[in-house]
Amino acid sequence: MHRLQNRSNSLAQNLALGLSALVLTTSVALAGGMPEGYAASEPEPALEPIFKQEPKPMPISEPEPEPEMIEPAFPKYQAAAYGGLQSNLDGSVSGNVGGQPYSFDTDWQPNFGDLDFSFGLRATRWDSESGGWQIDYNDAMSNAQSSDLVGTQFSELRFETLNITTISRIFRLGEMESAPAFTPYFGIGAGVAFADVVVSAQNAGSPAIFAKETELTGPVYSAQLGLEYDMSETVVGFIEATIKRVDLDVDVTSTSLEATLYPYSVNVGVAYRF
Numbered sequence: 001m002h003r004l005q006n007r008s009n010s011l012a013q014n015l016a017l018g019l020s021a022l023v024l025t026t027s028v029a030l031a032g033g034m035p036e037g038y039a040a041s042e043p044e045p046a047l048e049p050i051f052k053q054e055p056k057p058m059p060i061s062e063p064e065p066e067p068e069m070i071e072p073a074f075p076k077y078q079a080a081a082y083g084g085l086q087s088n089l090d091g092s093v094s095g096n097v098g099g100q101p102y103s104f105d106t107d108w109q110p111n112f113g114d115l116d117f118s119f120g121l122r123a124t125r126w127d128s129e130s131g132g133w134q135i136d137y138n139d140a141m142s143n144a145q146s147s148d149l150v151g152t153q154f155s156e157l158r159f160e161t162l163n164i165t166t167i168s169r170i171f172r173l174g175e176m177e178s179a180p181a182f183t184p185y186f187g188i189g190a191g192v193a194f195a196d197v198v199v200s201a202q203n204a205g206s207p208a209i210f211a212k213e214t215e216l217t218g219p220v221y222s223a224q225l226g227l228e229y230d231m232s233e234t235v236v237g238f239i240e241a242t243i244k245r246v247d248l249d250v251d252v253t254s255t256s257l258e259a260t261l262y263p264y265s266v267n268v269g270v271a272y273r274f
Helices: 002-031
Strands: 077-088 091-097 100-106 116-126 131-143 154-172 182-201 209-230 235-252 255-261 263-273
Touching: 077 131, 077 235, 116 263, 131 182, 131 235, 131 263, 154 209, 154 235, 154 255, 182 235, 182 255
Parallel strands: none
Antiparallel strands: 077 116, 077 263, 091 100, 091 255, 116 131, 131 154, 154 182, 182 209, 209 235, 235 255, 235 263
């Protein structure tokens, strides 16, 4: 019984000593320091990285590439020569000879019968697959029919070597589905004409007048309708019908002439495109 009581007292004493030590330690920590003899542990130094990252260079902006020039998918230029049969519609002429007025109708004809051969040259610049500008030079001629000069002051009236130059807008209508090698086209234009005017006339009781002069005749209007045929990538054949209106207003030796001519023709030609 005494031993049990002694053990209980010893356990109580040990417990009291432990609590006293715990209270003492807590009080010292709250007071801001450890008792002398206790050294605070130093913080470990920070580790430097083994590999240092180099600063990234600023990107250099490269100049933008210049846009490439795209060549058109169609030939831009075309040069052609053609020939055909030409004639004229009927018309009238008026003016004066030596101060005496005149006016009569006539069947304008070429040099040989009702038809004559004519030729021409032209150049075309296409600005798209369906349209372009064309300059055309054509040689035609028109003569007043001799039977129509009976009873007038004239024994001869001719507009020979009628040189007509026009600028036209040309329109292609697209390839024909049933015949893709053929392409129809049409054009309208305007220009000027020069003519070698030959006049032989005489008023009653006055001396005869004969003159041959080259004159600027006046404005010209033209229309054409044709069909192209692709003979190769660079060679084109064509057939077309053309009609022109030529307004003439000229003065030659003591004679004035005013007339409207309508030369028309059917032409066959070859063109080189590039």
